[in-house]
Amino acid sequence: MIMRSLITFITIIIFITFIRTGVSYAASPTASPDKVQSQIDELKDRIASRVAELKLVEKRGIIGTVTDISNTQITLTDVKGDTRFIDVDELTKFEGATRNDSFGISDIKKGAALGVLGLYNKQSRRLLARGIDVITVPQFIHGVVTSLDSENFSLTVVSDKNDKAIVDIEATTKTFSYTKVQGITRAGFSKIKESQNITVVGFPDKQNKDRVVASRILIFPDIPKNPKIVLPETPIPTIILSTGSGKKLTPIVK
Amino acid sequence: MILSAFAIVVGLLVALSAFYLYQRTKQIDTQKIKPISIVPTPTPKPSVFLKIDTPGDEKVFDKKIISVSGKTVSGAIIVILSENSEEVLNPTGNGDFTTTITLENGENLIQITAIGPDGQDSTVERTITYSTESF
Numbered sequence: 001m002i003m004r005s006l007i008t009f010i011t012i013i014i015f016i017t018f019i020r021t022g023v024s025y026a027a028s029p030t031a032s033p034d035k036v037q038s039q040i041d042e043l044k045d046r047i048a049s050r051v052a053e054l055k056l057v058e059k060r061g062i063i064g065t066v067t068d069i070s071n072t073q074i075t076l077t078d079v080k081g082d083t084r085f086i087d088v089d090e091l092t093k094f095e096g097a098t099r100n101d102s103f104g105i106s107d108i109k110k111g112a113a114l115g116v117l118g119l120y121n122k123q124s125r126r127l128l129a130r131g132i133d134v135i136t137v138p139q140f141i142h143g144v145v146t147s148l149d150s151e152n153f154s155l156t157v158v159s160d161k162n163d164k165a166i167v168d169i170e171a172t173t174k175t176f177s178y179t180k181v182q183g184i185t186r187a188g189f190s191k192i193k194e195s196q197n198i199t200v201v202g203f204p205d206k207q208n209k210d211r212v213v214a215s216r217i218l219i220f221p222d223i224p225k226n227p228k229i230v231l232p233e234t235p236i237p238t239i240i241l242s243t244g245s246g247k248k249l250t251p252i253v254k
Numbered sequence: 255m256i257l258s259a260f261a262i263v264v265g266l267l268v269a270l271s272a273f274y275l276y277q278r279t280k281q282i283d284t285q286k287i288k289p290i291s292i293v294p295t296p297t298p299k300p301s302v303f304l305k306i307d308t309p310g311d312e313k314v315f316d317k318k319i320i321s322v323s324g325k326t327v328s329g330a331i332i333v334i335l336s337e338n339s340e341e342v343l344n345p346t347g348n349g350d351f352t353t354t355i356t357l358e359n360g361e362n363l364i365q366i367t368a369i370g371p372d373g374q375d376s377t378v379e380r381t382i383t384y385s386t387e388s389f
Contacts, residue, residue, distance in 0.1 A: 059389075060312040061383025116361075117314065117360075117387070119389070120312075130387070131387065133361070135360070135361065138337045140335055140363075142375060160374075178331075180331075180344070184342055199367065201337070216340060218333065218335075220369065223371070
């Protein structure tokens with residue numbers, strides 16, 4: 001009887017010991033909640049930092065004309081006239097107009113027009129270039145036709161800022177006319193009239209930078225000219241007075 | 255000697271009195287002053303506005319066909335020009351418009367112009383890039 005009680009007692013003791021050990025083992029992973037919390041905090045910080053970084057930097061593409069250049073930086077004036085700073089590193093790819101593989105930053109000259117694709121940092125307002133192309137920027141001219149030269153197939157357009165542009169029509173120039181009834185229809189040089197609203201897409205003439213070679217022209221015969229645009233006064237033709245006898249009077253020149 | 259000094263003093267006094275009286279005649283009668291009101295010439299408000307909702311300037315797209323949308327005045331027409339295409343569209347009655355354009359590879363300069371019924375216009379330019387490169 002005593003023996004049975006002793007065995008039972010020892011069994012209970014062993015059982016309790018195992019249970020306590022088990023509890024002890026089960027409790028070990030949650031034994032350092034501070035460490036787990038610090039890991040969570042660290043992860044949170046890394047995510048927040050990455051999110052902020054992603055928000056701060058975004059892909060952008062800009063077009064501009066080179067005003068200054070060094071080995072690691074290009075300064076551009078963009079199409080709005082703002083100054084932009086472009087950073088160049090060893091990952092930046094260059095592409096010239098002639099698709100030459102050896103084209104690099106040293107081949108870019110002041111005054112060249114560039115298209116730049118890269119990572120824009122909103123804080124520093126700088127663009128880290130990933131791709132730079134030498135491009136030809138199209139010119140858009142919107143205004144009123146002030147004169148036509150049928151012999152040379154050219155016309156003069158004045159914009160609402162009173163900028164004057166001489167536009168040359170080439171054989172490749174596509175001319176269209178837009179009316180509300182007919183929409184866009186093909187037209188020719190003969191359809192262009194003075195005082196007409198006109199939009200021109202073209203490129204600067206390589207020989208004469210004051211002139212624009214039109215690639216496409218769109219005229220709007222239905223729409224009146226912009227009232228802001230003041231047309232130059234047409235010169236009054238010189239009338240030579242006649243005596244009636246057929247002899248023309250000429251001014252006396254001393 | 256004293257007489258000549260006295261004469262000089264009297265002369266000076268007479269001259270000063272004459273100068274004072276002359277200056278008093280130059281005073282302007284405040285009742286005769288007419289108030290001048292300067293009315294500033296009002297700057298004529300442009301009759302056409304143009305607001306582009308999409309695309310944002312300098313955005314990079316990995317699809318060639320993108321949406322162009324915005325708002326202008328009722329009755330205006332919208333002209334969208336790029337290097338190789340032109341499109342003219344009529345906005346809805348409240349001036350909203352939306353269309354799609356096809357981008358060329360690389361950087362595209364897009365000009366959007368609203369031309370009002372009276373010929374006045376408003377222009378917005380956008381630089382849009384087509385690229386599938388990931389960096």
